[in-house]
Every structure is written in structure tokens, then in C-alpha cells.
Amino acid sequence: MFPVAIEEYRRPKTLVEARLALDGYDPDDIVLLAGGQSVMQAIKARMVRPRCIVDLQDLAELRGMSRADGLTIGALTRYVEIAEDTGLTGGYAALRDAAQHVGDRQVRNRGTIGGSVCWNYVASCLPAVVLGLGATVDLLAVDGKSRQIAIDDFLIGPLETARRPDEFLVSLHLPKLGAGSGSAYRKWGLVTDALPVVGVCVLITLASDGKIAAARVSLSGLAAGAQRAQAAEFILTGSDGGDAAITAAFAEAAGAADAQADKWADSAYRRQLIRTLGREVAETALQRARAGSTGAKP
Amino acid sequence: MKTITLTVNGTAYQETVAPRLLLVDLIRERLALTGTHVSCTYEGACGACTVLLDGDAVKSCMMLAVQADGHSITTVEGLAVDGQLTPLQQAFKEEHGLQCGFCTPGILMNMTDFLKKNPRPTDAEIRHGLIGNLCRCTGYINIVKAVRAAARAAAAQTGGQ
Ligand SMILES: Cc1cc2nc3c(=O)[nH]c(=O)nc-3n(C[C@H](O)[C@@H](O)[C@@H](O)COP(=O)(O)OP(=O)(O)OC[C@H]3O[C@@H](n4cnc5c(N)ncnc54)[C@H](O)[C@@H]3O)c2cc1C
Ligand code: FES
Ligand code: FES
Numbered sequence: 001m002f003p004v005a006i007e008e009y010r011r012p013k014t015l016v017e018a019r020l021a022l023d024g025y026d027p028d029d030i031v032l033l034a035g036g037q038s039v040m041q042a043i044k045a046r047m048v049r050p051r052c053i054v055d056l057q058d059l060a061e062l063r064g065m066s067r068a069d070g071l072t073i074g075a076l077t078r079y080v081e082i083a084e085d086t087g088l089t090g091g092y093a094a095l096r097d098a099a100q101h102v103g104d105r106q107v108r109n110r111g112t113i114g115g116s117v118c119w120n121y122v123a124s125c126l127p128a129v130v131l132g133l134g135a136t137v138d139l140l141a142v143d144g145k146s147r148q149i150a151i152d153d154f155l156i157g158p159l160e161t162a163r164r165p166d167e168f169l170v171s172l173h174l175p176k177l178g179a180g181s182g183s184a185y186r187k188w189g190l191v192t193d194a195l196p197v198v199g200v201c202v203l204i205t206l207a208s209d210g211k212i213a214a215a216r217v218s219l220s221g222l223a224a225g226a227q228r229a230q231a232a233e234f235i236l237t238g239s240d241g242g243d244a245a246i247t248a249a250f251a252e253a254a255g256a257a258d259a260q261a262d263k264w265a266d267s268a269y270r271r272q273l274i275r276t277l278g279r280e281v282a283e284t285a286l287q288r289a290r291a292g293s294t295g296a297k298p
Numbered sequence: 299m300k301t302i303t304l305t306v307n308g309t310a311y312q313e314t315v316a317p318r319l320l321l322v323d324l325i326r327e328r329l330a331l332t333g334t335h336v337s338c339t340y341e342g343a344c345g346a347c348t349v350l351l352d353g354d355a356v357k358s359c360m361m362l363a364v365q366a367d368g369h370s371i372t373t374v375e376g377l378a379v380d381g382q383l384t385p386l387q388q389a390f391k392e393e394h395g396l397q398c399g400f401c402t403p404g405i406l407m408n409m410t411d412f413l414k415k416n417p418r419p420t421d422a423e424i425r426h427g428l429i430g431n432l433c434r435c436t437g438y439i440n441i442v443k444a445v446r447a448a449a450r451a452a453a454a455q456t457g458g459q
């Protein structure tokens with residue numbers, strides 16, 4: 001397989017240059033290239049036929065994580081950097097759970113969180129995780145205008161987001177998740193670290209009496225794309241996080257899910273995965289939240 | 299066409315390439331470094347084309363050659379210096395870490411990066427590190443053995459530090 005002829009390759013050094021780099025082509029004929037771990041497959045298969053490639057690799061402004069008022073993750077931050085950041089504990093731990101098990105080392109050395117969220121593939125990890133953690137997405141348009149939107153509004157459906165073709169994803173911002181918050185993510189795939197047939201992310205925040213003050217639950221691998229499991233959130237919130245509550249929450253989530261049947265799993269199996277993974281992930285998230293609230297190392 | 303400069307195995311090259319040329323094709327067809335293999339071609343799943351990009355193991359079929367402009371690449375040909383195998387290559391030879399050898403260059407490149415970042419891996423870590431490389435001869439047991447032996451040899455050399 002070989003890409004179609006590409007007329008232009010541009011590599012802007014700053015965001016200002018990047019906006020100018022979109023000039024001269026219809027935005028639909030341009031591909032913004034980050035780690036290439038999704039879009040290069042599509043380009044080689046000629047499913048995507050760019051006339052112009054704008055390579056984002058030199059945009060230092062889009063790299064790295066900062067911890068002022070929550071956590072801001074630059075769009076070009078690679079999986080390997082998230083996977084190795086031992087400071088991502090408590091409420092942010094799900095990011096590491098996911099990043100450590102995306103594909104393989106070579107994919108993690110190139111793939112970026114921004115690319116994963118913009119591609120928003122059905123079977124993907126980070127879109128569901130940042131949905132579960134309640135991220136805000138920071139976009140910059142070619143005319144210099146920026147907008148911040150909730151991840152719930154950004155992820156529309158498989159391979160579809162609210163990003164316009166002339167917009168750059170600059171960063172993802174996660175709210176401050178202090179002591180008493182814990183999150184976790186786990187997926188099941190056909191082989192180790194494969195694309196998720198189902199993945200579950202849970203974020204729990206404890207109240208001072210040890211009950212669950214707030215819960216967010218999200219699922220990956222379902223045909224409609226990364227989605228919240230609000231039925232489970234409703235049951236977990238206000239509960240003591242005990243066995244009965246967790247079982248009921250994921251029974252409800254599994255029942256409510258539109259679980260497709262395909263060659264990887266039938267719908268009954270997908271529902272079972274939601275129940276089994278959901279329990280494990282909720283228990284891990286709770287442990288992390290409790291460890292944080294007692295000051296122990298999560 | 300675009301003119302790029304890159305370093306491959308320590309040698310500086312200037313090449314004029316079409317933007318759609320894949321990095322793996324630049325390496326194999328232009329630079330005639332055919333130790334870097336191609337197997338799955340576009341899924342990016344087999345790891346046979348793995349090279350080091352500024353020291354990080356990456357799949358060269360998943361990159362355009364123009365993206366490597368200004369960067370440094372190491373291929374399997376760049377491992378041995380003056381015919382002197384690296385401890386990892388030596389261990390693959392001694393532990394019978396290859397059968398047909400098709401997957402071997404990609405595995406050597408991935409594990410070179412892996413051992414640099416994790417010089418004392420457990421077997422579980424070695425296996426996890428190898429996920430991105432398929433061996434159709436399925437010789438994984440000896441591959442893991444060879445990586446383990448290379449790690450031990452390097453540790454012995456540095457006085458077990
Ligand atoms: C072998 C293999 C295994 C994999 N396993 C998994 C897995 O287990 N779980 C998983 O979730 N994924 C997996 N993936 C997919 C991978 O995670 C990619 O989805 C991810 O790396 C995409 O990020 P990228 O930086 O490579 O993006 P690219 O492929 O470069 O880009 C993807 C899309 O996002 C757009 N884009 C990228 N950055 C920006 C930006 N800053 N602003 C605007 N648009 C942007 C691009 O234009 C493109 O449309 C796997 C991939 C491979 C090859
Ligand atoms: S040829 Fe590059 S991963 Fe298979
Ligand atoms: S030795 Fe034959 S493919 Fe690995």
C-alpha cells in the first residue's frame with residue numbers, strides 16, 4: 001500500500017505559523033499529522049487522501065503536562081510520557097492505566113493523546129478515559145479564535161468530533177482532582193494490549209463520611225463510540241461503594257448499553273465484559289480514592 | 299519534491315524525496331539498507347520495520363520520510379561497530395534467538411531501546427516490551443531468553459551495578 005501523491009508537506013514551528021500553514025488548501029484536503037499511528041494507516045490504505053500534510057511535530061507549545069489548577073495535557077503529549085509519569089495518581093491514575101497498555105512500545109513512542117481523541121475511533125482507550133475524567137478540550141481555529149468545550153460535547157461518535165477541520169486541538173484540561181479522588185481504566189481485547197473490545201473507566205470522589213460523593217463512568221468499544229454510563233453513575237453516587245452497589249451499577253450499565261455483536265464478541269459477551277471489568281475498575285478506583293483520603297500512597 | 303537531511307547510522311544524508319515516500323522505503327530502496335524489513339505493510343502491527351528515531355523504537359512504515367528531516371535514525375546495520383556485535387546481538391546468536399530471522403532486525407531495534415530504558419527487566423517486562431513485534435516462527439521463548447541474557451551480560455560488564 002502506498003499513499004496517494006501528496007503535493008505539499010509543511011512543518012510549522014509555532015501555532016501562529018501553523019495557522020498560516022493551512023493556507024491555500026481546502027481544510028478537507030489537509031491532514032494534520034501528529035504521531036501518525038492512526039492516520040498513516042488510513043493514508044496508506046488511501047482511505048484518507050491528503051493533498052497537503054501539516055506536520056505538528058515542531059509545535060513545542062502542544063507538548064507536555066502542567067499541573068496548575070488541575071492537569072493540562074498538551075495535545076502532542078505521547079503515550080510513553082503519560083505512561084511513565086508516576087505523578088499521575090489518585091483521580092488521574094486512569095490516564096496511566098490506559099497509556100501503559102495502548103498497543104505496543106513503538107506505538108506508545110509515537111502516538112499522542114491529542115491524536116487519539118481527534119481520531120475518536122470506536123475501539124480506543126483515551127477518548128473514553130478523558131470522557132470519564134471530565135476533560136475540557138481547548139481548540140484554536142485558523143482565525144486565531146480559541147474555544148473550550150466539554151469532552152462530552154467534543155466526542156460525537158465513531159471517527160467524529162466537534163473539531164472543525166481548520167481547528168487545532170491545543171490541549172486537554174482535567175479538573176483538579178484532589179485527595180479523595182481515584183480513577184482507573186481497564187480494557188479487554190483479543191490479545192494483550194490490543195484495541196478494546198470493551199473498556200471501562202471509573203472516577204470516584206469520596207465525601208468526608210467515606211460515601212461516594214460523585215462518580216463518572218465511561219465505556220469504550222461500543223458501536224456508538226466512547227460514552228458515559230449514566231445509569232451506573234447514578235447508582236454509585238451516594239452509595240457506600242460496597243459490593244451490592246457496584247454489582248447493581250454495572251448490571252444496570254450492561255443492561256442499558258447498546259452492545260453490538262461482531263466477529264470479536266457477541267452482545268452478551270460485551271455485556272459480561274462491562275459487568276466484570278466494571279467491578280474491577282470501580283474497586284481499583286475506590287481503593288485509590290481511599291488511599292488518597294487517608295494520605296496513604298495510592 | 300522536498301529535500302531533507304537526516305543522519306542514518308551516523309552518516310549524514312541529503313535526499314530529495316516525494317512527500318508520500320514512506321520512511322521504510324527511503325531506508326530500503328534509496329539507502330539500500332535492507333536489514334529493515336516490511337511485513338504487514340500498512341496496519342503497523344508486525345514491528346519488522348522498527349528503527350530508532352532519535353533513540354526511540356518506532357515503526358518506519360508508519361512515518362513519511364519527510365517527517366525524519368533533521369532527525370537521527372539507527373537501523374540494524376548501525377548496531378555492530380567494525381563487525382563487533384552488541385551484547386544484544388551476541389545474545390541472540392548464543393541463545394538461538396532467531397529461526398528464519400525475518401523478525402529479528404525489528405526485535406533487535408525495539409529491544410535496544412527497551413534495555414537502554416530498563417536495563418534490569420523482569421521476564422514479564424521483556425514479554426510486555428515485545429508486544430509490537432511478531433515472530434511468525436513463534437520463537438518467543440528463545441527471544442525472551444536472549445534479551446534476558448543480554449541484560450545480564452551488560453549488568454556483569456558494569457560490575458553488577
Ligand atoms: C499497532 C497499533 C495498536 C494500537 N493499539 C491501540 C490501543 O490499544 N488503544 C488505543 O486507544 N489505540 C490504539 N492504537 C491507535 C493509536 O492509539 C492512535 O489512535 C493514536 O496514536 C493516534 O494518535 P496520533 O498522534 O498517532 O495521531 P495521528 O494518527 O497523527 O492523527 C489522528 C487524527 O487526529 C488528527 N490530529 C492529531 N493531532 C491533532 C491536533 N493536535 N489537532 C487537530 N487534529 C489532530 C489528525 O489530523 C488525524 O485525523 C493502535 C495503533 C496501532 C498502529
Ligand atoms: S511493516 Fe511496519 S509494522 Fe509491519
Ligand atoms: S525468526 Fe522467523 S519470524 Fe521470527
